Amino acid sequence: MFDSITLGQYYQTDSALHRLDPRVKLVGTFAYLIALFVVDSWVGYLLAALFLAAMIKLSNVPFRYIVRGMKTILFLLVITVCFNLFLTPGEVIWQFGFLKMSKEGLSFAIKMALRLSLLILGSSIMTLTTTPTQLTDALESLMRPLKKVHVPVHEISMMMSIALRFIPILMEETDKIMKAQIARGADFESKNLIKKIKSLVPLLVPLFISAFRRANDLAMAMEARCYRGGEGRTKMKPLVYKGRDRAAYGVLLLYFAACIATRVIF
Amino acid sequence: MSMIKIQKLIHDYIKRDDEGNVAGTVRAISGVDLDVQPGQFIAVLGHNGSGKSTLAKHLNALLFPTEGTVWVDGMDTKDSAHLWEIRREAGMVFQNPDNQIIAQVVEEDVGFGPENIGVPTEEIWKRVEESLAAVGMLEHRKKSPNRLSGGQKQRVSIAGVIAMEPKCIILDEPTAMLDPNGRKEVIKAAMKLNREKGITVILITHYMEEAIDADRIFVMDQGEVAMQGTPREIFSQVERMKELQLDVPQVTLLAHELRKAGLDLPASILTKEELVDALLGCETGQSTEVAEKQKSTAATEEQKNSAATGEQKSTAANRQVQAGEEAGHGNQG
Numbered sequence: 001m002f003d004s005i006t007l008g009q010y011y012q013t014d015s016a017l018h019r020l021d022p023r024v025k026l027v028g029t030f031a032y033l034i035a036l037f038v039v040d041s042w043v044g045y046l047l048a049a050l051f052l053a054a055m056i057k058l059s060n061v062p063f064r065y066i067v068r069g070m071k072t073i074l075f076l077l078v079i080t081v082c083f084n085l086f087l088t089p090g091e092v093i094w095q096f097g098f099l100k101m102s103k104e105g106l107s108f109a110i111k112m113a114l115r116l117s118l119l120i121l122g123s124s125i126m127t128l129t130t131t132p133t134q135l136t137d138a139l140e141s142l143m144r145p146l147k148k149v150h151v152p153v154h155e156i157s158m159m160m161s162i163a164l165r166f167i168p169i170l171m172e173e174t175d176k177i178m179k180a181q182i183a184r185g186a187d188f189e190s191k192n193l194i195k196k197i198k199s200l201v202p203l204l205v206p207l208f209i210s211a212f213r214r215a216n217d218l219a220m221a222m223e224a225r226c227y228r229g230g231e232g233r234t235k236m237k238p239l240v241y242k243g244r245d246r247a248a249y250g251v252l253l254l255y256f257a258a259c260i261a262t263r264v265i266f
Numbered sequence: 267m268s269m270i271k272i273q274k275l276i277h278d279y280i281k282r283d284d285e286g287n288v289a290g291t292v293r294a295i296s297g298v299d300l301d302v303q304p305g306q307f308i309a310v311l312g313h314n315g316s317g318k319s320t321l322a323k324h325l326n327a328l329l330f331p332t333e334g335t336v337w338v339d340g341m342d343t344k345d346s347a348h349l350w351e352i353r354r355e356a357g358m359v360f361q362n363p364d365n366q367i368i369a370q371v372v373e374e375d376v377g378f379g380p381e382n383i384g385v386p387t388e389e390i391w392k393r394v395e396e397s398l399a400a401v402g403m404l405e406h407r408k409k410s411p412n413r414l415s416g417g418q419k420q421r422v423s424i425a426g427v428i429a430m431e432p433k434c435i436i437l438d439e440p441t442a443m444l445d446p447n448g449r450k451e452v453i454k455a456a457m458k459l460n461r462e463k464g465i466t467v468i469l470i471t472h473y474m475e476e477a478i479d480a481d482r483i484f485v486m487d488q489g490e491v492a493m494q495g496t497p498r499e500i501f502s503q504v505e506r507m508k509e510l511q512l513d514v515p516q517v518t519l520l521a522h523e524l525r526k527a528g529l530d531l532p533a534s535i536l537t538k539e540e541l542v543d544a545l546l547g548c549e550t551g552q553s554t555e556v557a558e559k560q561k562s563t564a565a566t567e568e569q570k571n572s573a574a575t576g577e578q579k580s581t582a583a584n585r586q587v588q589a590g591e592e593a594g595h596g597n598q599g
Contacts, residue, residue, distance in 0.1 A: 012408075133370055165370050168412050214365050221366035224326050224358040225426065226350050226382040236377035236390045 009069075010131050015060035017129040021245040022138035028252050029126040035259040036115055036122070041266035044259060045114050051255055052121055061128050069124050070117065077116055084109035132164040134237075141239050154230030162218070170211060177206050267340055269434050269466045270325055270356070272300040275334035277320055277489075294320040296489040297334070302468065302482075304433065307460045309477035309497075310470045312486030313511040318470045321486065322438040325468065326358040339433060354383055357427030361439045363419035364411075372414070372422050373398065373407040379430040390429075397425040400463070401455045417448025421455050428459065434466040435459065441473060449473065474501070474515045478536050485510060502534040517541050 017025070036048055056063060070077075088105030095101070127135070140157035147153050178188060181202055188203075190196050277295040280288055295317045302308055312318040323329040324336050327343040338356050341348040357379075360366045369375035373394050380390045398404045401421040411419055420440050427435055437456060441449040453469075453476050460467045469476060477483050483500045485493040487510045493500055501507070501514045504522040513519070521535040521544070530548055535541045 131370065133374060161370070162368065165368065165411075169364055214362075217360065217362060217365035218368070220328060221358075221360055222368060224328060224353060224360075225379040225430065226353050227378075228350070228382065232384045233381050234384050234386060234390065236374060236381055236387065236394070238387055 009127065011061045011065060011128040013060045015058060015129065016244070017055065017059040017125070019244070020129075020248055021239060021241055022130050022134035023142055023239060023241075024245045024248045024252075025126050025130050026135065026138045026142065028248065029123055031252050031256055032122045033119060035256055036118055038259050038263055040111075041262055043266050044262035045111065045118075047255075047258060047262060048118055049114070052118055052125070055125050056121075059125055059129050061125075066121060066124060066128065070120060073116070073120055077113060080116060081109045081113050084112050133161055136161040136164070137235075137237070137239060154233075158230075166211075166214070169214075170207070173210055174203065174207055177203055267304075268301050268337070269304045269306070269339060270300065270302040270468070271337040272298055272321075272324070273335050273337075274299060275321075275324065275336060276332050277317075277324065277329060278332045279320075294489055295324075298486075298489070298491055300484065300491065302434075302466060304466055305460070305464045306466055306481045307457070307479065308466070308468045309480035309483045310468065310486060311472065311474070311477055311483060311500075311512060313472065316486040317489040318486045319438055322358070322436050322468070322470050325434075325436050326356050327352045328358070350383070354379075354430050355432050356434045356436060357430055357432035359420065359423045359427055359435065359437045359440050361442050363416055363423055363443070366423050367411045367419060367426075370410055371407075372403065372409050372411060375411060375422060376425045376429050379426055383430060393429045393431070394425075397429040398422075400428060400459060401425045415448060416444040417451035420444065420448065420452045424452070424455055424459070428463075428465070432465065434468065436468045436470070438470045439472070440469075441471065441476065449476070472512070474513050478515060485512065497536060498534040501536060 032048075032051070039045060039048055056066060085101055085105050086099050088102050088108050090102035090104035092100050093103050093106070130138075136157040139160070140153055143151070143153045143156075178186075182188065186199060186202060187195070188199050190199065275295055275298045276293070278291040278293050281290045281292065283289040298317075298321065300321075310318050310321065320329065324331065324343065325338060327338070327349055330344055336343045338352045341352055341355075343349075343352055367375050368378050376394045376397055377390050380393050385393065394407075395404065398407055401424050403418060403421050403425060406414060406418065406422075411422060414422065423440075424435070424437075435456070437452075440452050440456075444452065456467050456469060457479065459465045469480065471477060478497050478501075480497055483493075483495060483497055484491050485500060485507075492510055493503070493506065501518045504514050504519065507514050514522070515536060517538055517540075518535055521531050521541055522533070525531045525533065529545075531541075531544050535544060
């Protein structure tokens with residue numbers, strides 16, 4: 001039931017991107033997203049698309065697999081394009097009833113669609129090549145300076161990784177409870193919104209109870225294995241920058257500079 | 267020195283009402299004495315609510331005695347200075363495999379314990395590899411725990427505990443949620459650790475078959491140790507076990523019923539092979555006189571043995587057991 005969601009899922013293979021330090025990928029993704037809002041010209045978009053294409057090639061993840069993740073945002077994409085297409089005032093080039101398409105609208109809509117697609121593809125490249133554990137590790141490491149102002153960095157990242165670990169388990173559980181309720185005549189198919197919400201109550205109550213019980217068990221299991229917060233902990237997979245990570249930072253910097261250049265020149 | 271020593275342990279669960287006032291207490295353990303030697307394989311049996319899980323949590327300092335004392339490797343669990351040392355030395359595996367695996371990759375989960383106690387990185391890798399190999403899960407090291415079977419998950423949990431190099435592992439009904447194959451896998455893994463690495467294993471279970479190979483069995487009932495002894499001693503007392511709402515292994519039960527029906531079988535049959543041997547012995551028509559003779563020689567041998575080990579067999583239950591064992595020797599001999 002949840003198998004079709006590729007957005008934000010790790011794709012296991014070996015590639016240059018997979019081996020890269022997760023911190024580089026995290027910083028890189030943010031830089032890429034910011035750069036997308038910096039560029040405004042066709043040349044800029046071409047540059048961004050080319051950069052992404054290169055990354056996809058480097059990631060060894062099949063293009064089809066990446067695009068499949070786009071399905072989930074297709075609806076959003078269509079709406080955005082329509083709004084931009086028909087609601088931007090300017091020189092009318094096509095008309096059907098009250099719908100007016102302007103030249104500015106057309107170019108704006110295409111740019112918007114490009115920007116959104118690149119945004120999604122760019123961030124899914126990161127999640128496809130980085131395990132959630134690496135990602136939380138990277139976050140913990142990048143946020144470490146915040147520890148000085150008493151932000152519980154380690155705890156936050158531990159919570160995130162536990163949440164990620166339990167998502168599939170709780171989903172399975174939801175499925176199980178749902179089936180049990182259906183077997184006893186519960187109606188989850190109703191089109192009526194109020195009925196639909198009402199039918200969620202017998203689903204959510206047992207789900208929450210079980211989640212709390214799991215949390216309790218897990219806390220005890222963690223304590224039994226000597227967990228006592230971030231103090232005095234060592235890392236099985238410590239993050240260490242290597243030559244290729246520094247090179248990657250260099251490439252990122254170059255790309256970012258190029259994006260700014262397109263903005264200034266074109 | 268004992269690996270685990272418990273003296274007059276009492277544990278009360280305190281019930282509180284909504285305002286946090288004490289509304290009553292439930293006595294889960296009332297006066298347990300226990301002594302486990304290093305390297306032993308111990309099984310703790312008991313029906314639901316007999317206090318066996320509460321007992322387990324005392325051995326890992328997850329619960330603290332209301333009265334009495336628990337020593338793990340000579341350290342008092344009430345002494346907070348030793349808390350982490352106790353938890354490292356006495357590892358714990360819980361019932362639900364999903365609720366004790368923390369990481370999303372098998373090897374990372376096994377590394378969780380060593381990370382917590384501050385083991386250097388290279389050493390963690392070494393330990394993770396060794397522990398996974400010890401439970402036969404090395405080939406699954408890169409997998410997500412969600413893709414493993416219940417038995418495999420439980421073996422990962424065991425690996426996670428042995429990566430901390432404990433002297434003792436407590437398994438709290440590790441097989442309760444598993445299918446028969448998974449059960450066998452887990453018990454085999456625990457057994458192997460006990461035999462090959464000399465780790466003390468305390469297995470809490472309500473599957474009698476899992477307790478057959480234990481060195482010693484403790485049967486809990488209403489917060490007390492109701493029976494203790496070797497598997498042969500315990501399972502020969504079919505009626506007493508039934509009183510405690512416990513089964514005996516099916517083969518033992520069958521032998522018991524056959525004996526009641528008049529067949530000349532020993533009371534302490536634990537395995538299929540033993541039963542087959544015993545039945546064949548009956549069939550070949552051993553004359554009762556011969557059997558009697560063998561019994562008496564076995565009995566004297568047994569007495570010699572007990573004198574040598576200095577074991578005191580004074581309780582009524584033990585005498586009964588002794589009789590059963592003699593009968594067993596008699597028929598095998």
